[in-house]
Amino acid sequence: MSSFQTGTKAAVLAAISFSIPSLVSTYRERLGLTELKVSKAKFNENVLFKYQVPELKVLSPYYTVVTHMFHHKDLEHFLWNMYTLTSSTLYLDVGFEQTAFLFIGGGITGLLTHIFKWKSKLTLSPEPADNINSVSVMDTLLPKELPQGLSKIINEDNFKNVRDSYNQVRNQLTNKVFSICGSSAGVYALVGAETVQIVCDLFKTIFGHGNSRRRKSIKNKESEYGREEAEEEEEDKNKQVDKLVTLEVNAFSRVNWLIAEILALLRSNESLKHDKILNLAHMNGFIFGATVMVIWKLQNLFGISL
Numbered sequence: 001m002s003s004f005q006t007g008t009k010a011a012v013l014a015a016i017s018f019s020i021p022s023l024v025s026t027y028r029e030r031l032g033l034t035e036l037k038v039s040k041a042k043f044n045e046n047v048l049f050k051y052q053v054p055e056l057k058v059l060s061p062y063y064t065v066v067t068h069m070f071h072h073k074d075l076e077h078f079l080w081n082m083y084t085l086t087s088s089t090l091y092l093d094v095g096f097e098q099t100a101f102l103f104i105g106g107g108i109t110g111l112l113t114h115i116f117k118w119k120s121k122l123t124l125s126p127e128p129a130d131n132i133n134s135v136s137v138m139d140t141l142l143p144k145e146l147p148q149g150l151s152k153i154i155n156e157d158n159f160k161n162v163r164d165s166y167n168q169v170r171n172q173l174t175n176k177v178f179s180i181c182g183s184s185a186g187v188y189a190l191v192g193a194e195t196v197q198i199v200c201d202l203f204k205t206i207f208g209h210g211n212s213r214r215r216k217s218i219k220n221k222e223s224e225y226g227r228e229e230a231e232e233e234e235e236d237k238n239k240q241v242d243k244l245v246t247l248e249v250n251a252f253s254r255v256n257w258l259i260a261e262i263l264a265l266l267r268s269n270e271s272l273k274h275d276k277i278l279n280l281a282h283m284n285g286f287i288f289g290a291t292v293m294v295i296w297k298l299q300n301l302f303g304i305s306l
Contacts, residue, residue: 005093009090011100019070019072088191092194104186105292107186111180185281188282261282
């Protein structure tokens, strides 16, 4: 077993293992683990990436930039992500470090997409009268600060309490808070890299096989063991055909997946806005993985090392 294979499998096992605690937290009641010292809310608070927009503010520890990728909303989400992660990672077989780079990089790309897309949608700016949203209305109607003159009517301590309560309510009405969880964007990065690898393997199989057959044909004519060589060529041909069929099936499944995501992005239903942002995060994760893989391929082609 090569070091790459060992590293790749270690990456898969690590991704699955790091996801187990969140799965246990999600189903703790069903598992009869309600007496755990860490509550479900406390666990989520320290795992999910939580932020507020349009005034961008991170509301959770910064390490949740990574930990949110190992949280899954339910068992189905976990199984689907882990199945896809495993199949794509083992096909790529690029080792632990590169697999981790693709997965974490894709996850961060999806996170940034989520943040800045919502930030741009909820940024308070002048809008046409027929397109005013509730956030803009609340921001216009509610003053940013209570008038200082109130401190003369009520004592200073009461004024501070009233001001803090007012600011809290105003923030809830004029800002939106989001929590991000799930490894989907990271998984899509691996799928993007895998898609590039499949395309490269297809070209290599289609065009490389023809050259191999020509070389063997010449060799057969020069060899007294032509029949044995012909049998080897036939066996090699069958293997190449099987490989080509497998690659075509893989390519077809990835193209279908990509088309489904693109169609989801093209939906115009306003009620699906949140889902569309998630689809965009997935797509950007895919693009990240594909781009990184293309760069790695070019580095290998031209012998460039970083």
